[in-house]
Amino acid sequence: MNEILGIILAAIISWFNFVLIDTWMGLPESPGVKGAEIIGRSIQKRGGNLAGGFFQGNIVCSPDASAGTLLASIACFTIGTPEGGLIAAVLVYFGNRLCADPGYAGTTGALSITAIIYLTSFIGFKPEFFIVGMVLAILTIQGLYQTGASRLLGKLAQKMGRYTKIS
């Protein structure tokens, strides 16, 4: 498969993988760790959405599904497709507990991307496409235009019934 096309498709798949799992696990609902609330309030102050801000704060402060997606892709690339993802899932679980995060978003994200990498390997996707794709996906959320991304994440949280009750 063409490398550029593969990276773009992998970026779209990783984006949906981590955003849907994180929203489903309730990242926009409440700040799971203390630092996430400060980042969420700062984004709200700059004209963003509070639920989207909590989502972004939780990504920064603890390894969640985005970290699980990236680290499982790296481990699949260097160790091997199913077993690398499982090792990454265990290490992400330890990382969650080190950050005092009670959730399972990181582990779920790592396991789901391992299944996706395994299934898409039959149609020519390589794990390295997912490594670069995930960095591009996190760039669209946190790098380029944070307040706009937070509003989009807030709308998605509202649709999935995970909007924050804190105001």
Next chain:
Amino acid sequence: MLIEILGIIVIIMALRTLLAQNREERLLCLNVIGFSMSAIIGLYIQTPFGAIIAITFFVTSTLSSNAIAYSLGRVKEEIMVK
């Protein structure tokens, strides 16, 4: 090719960090650099130990981001040197 794309992302984010208005915005941009750096480590050291290094780097960088974000809430009344 893959490492070059990641390198360009790191440079863009480094410039974006310099232009950021406040510390919270800067922390989010630094998180993207953390993602890119661990991806570069994984792609450059193509051995199983490379993956362990990348994962350890990433988890410890989120741990320090966690500590920084927590302490940012406490230094709001800090006097800035102009």
